[in-house]
Amino acid sequence: MLKSATALNRFGLGGMGGMGPPADLQAWLESQLTRFNLRPAPIAAATGTKELVTMLREARDGRREQQQEAKAAGTEPKPREQGEPGPFRDLRDAYTAAVGLRTDVALASDTPLVERLVHFWSNHFAVSVDKVAVIGLAGAFEFEAIRPHVLGRFSDLLNAVERHPAMLLYLDQAESIGPESPLAQRAAQRGRERGLNENLAREILELHTLGVRTVYSQADVTEFARALTGWTVGGLAKQPLLRGPGPGFWFAAPIHQPGGRTIMGKRYGQSGEAQAQAVLDDLARHPSTARHIATKLARHFAADDPPPALVARLEQDFLRSGGDLKSLYKVLIAAPEVWNAAPKFRTPWDWTLAALRATGVRALPGRTAAGAFTQLGQAVWKPGSPAGYDDVAASWAGPDALYRRVEVAQRIAERTAPGIDARKLADQLFPESLSEATRQAITRAESGPQALALLLASPDMMRR
């Protein structure tokens, strides 16, 4: 039997208070693939990549000025106090605003499956605001590189992601220079060494496409890094030669490593931007990529240990359709492995959205949202590494993490309880599956807010 709790929670972002479950669950999910709004008004109004790159240049100029002033005065640049405005304040504000937008769009969404997929891909192609250069751009990265391609082809998604300034800066590609490029040779004559950085090349192979321990070697990483030289961000550098035509992705011929490359046994004789492009195109349809993506989707929707049969079907569909993402999602919607799986432990992001959607919260101030996700252990766009946040229970089911959810549950309940009958809400959210322990806890609660807090903290809510 198809349970509506699965459609609402496993596929979606949690039920909304006051709304009953849809009649035909699979049709409801499939319809989202056509109803989804790629560019809802709040996101269309967000600060764009070009403007954010310019803001980043200004912030860097401002920081350099401060350092030079301090140097001229013979003092150390003094560390900034908490909350004191600094050159990066506008970018931090842009980050907070974008977190608010992302949260609000998810809270109000009537296409929660596709919102979930946006979050999934944003985490697959993770950037992290741990790196100062990424702070302002992380939101624009998701809104402009991920979201427009979530229902398209994997290769288009890949191309948009690897060209976005947030990714080029996060994984140091923007600074990587071909050791035999015209610019490196000129620098060498002046006694300065400039050269390669293989960070992005490695993570594309390891995390974005083929997957770790598959078919590539260290030599392939380095060759790919050479092919990628020249993929950089315009509008940032101090030297006019490296400023490019304007803020945004720029192929800078003067830093591209000349010559053909050999990667995984295949010769890439193209010159310029087309060279790394050809490599990306091959990676996007490689069987290892198909398996890697299939495994991650199956893990996200079915189980921490993904069922092999589902992985195999997704993998075949990816190869047959040439990486058509919509087609993959339809495999998931039809998969008994997803409908019949044991519930998956919710991430802090998932749990918070579910709790807020349940209690009728449709918008949060960006600062509140950012603070809540940080306290719960999953700051938005801030994973500790380019692998993104983990997608298994062991990474989220910690004692302290659970305790924090209970604290937040109480806080949400105190603010939203008037007018909410927790008993009724429980039946709306978990129509056929509410556990007896939760029902009893709610029934015996001493007050409306306490009943609601218990529902939000219940075992049923902790999993999807």
Place this chain on the structure above:
Amino acid sequence: MLLHRRQILVAGSAALFAPTIAFAKAETERRLVFVIQRGAADGLAMLAPIGDPAYRALRGDLIPELLQQPNLGGLFALHPALKQLGALYGARQALFAHAVASPYRDRSHFDGQNVLETGGALPYDRKDGWMNRLLAMLPAEGARGLAVSTTIPTALRGAVQVSSYAPSALPDASQDLLQRVSTMYAADAQLHALWEEALQTRAMAGDLANPGRGAAAAGKLIASLMTGTQGARVVMVESDGWDTHAGQKARLNNQLTGLDAMLAALRDNLGPAWADTLVVVATEFGRTAAANGTGGTDHGTASMAMLLGGTVAGGRIVADWPGLGPSQLYEGRDLRPTISLDALIGSAVAGHFGLDPARAVPGLFPGGGGKAIDGLVRT
């Protein structure tokens, strides 16, 4: 009712996998802190081989300050940001090991960390971590495991229930709600176990809920979670930000200053318990011998590791130096591993807790412990 950790184990299916032999008998006063440096910390900058003739040419602009540092009697000089650790070395409470590596030989952070934390031969070979298996070898009474984070890192995951704690800025939940949550979770094995651990650790942290910011405050917090009757004996601390592909000089200086301050605060605040403490600092792999083109270094192979504390037979460097010449480098680019990091950690931990190394080392690091290394700690 508060179930004791061991009773939970016996009650649950985990009992099937619980070890049947306790290696050590008496309750232990000994404490272990494992600091993992995530992101591949650059051993060639932390403990600089200034006496190696190839070092200067490989590192160029990255190292002029390092070349000015005092030589620790041999090839090596300590990074200038590690002042307190240098003092510990002088007091014979710090041992540095160089050219060490786990069995992992590729260059993925995530696989490398997994091998270091699970003690397996290959990434994702094992689900449980070596620190959790260590807890199972210690007497049940008082051998509490704790992660200083909201969730449990891989090294501490496994059959033995452990706790996690990190200071939070959230408003406290009411006592009544907490009790009702306990009742609601009673029949849910996973949530029940997590919840009881959380309640105990919160009670212990008490008025520390707001320890302040910065590395020294973190060291103080960790020390307080390790003292008192409910204090943890086996603690894991995660340190991020070591992946210095660009701008390495300044970033590494900041990172090492923070690490130094945190460890010094830990020592100071542990007080007399420092005499019974072993701190292991290690990273998943090292960085390229040569600087890259962007003022940093890329993923490499061997790195360095530190043993600190009152039980360490310190004031010395353990290394079988492979050299940095072109033919001596691993795959022509990285520091070649000559000492097993698994054997180093396993032997030190076994010695520290009085476990038989011949059994404990392969138990903790089945993937590549190899032969135990003698004399790392004073027993």
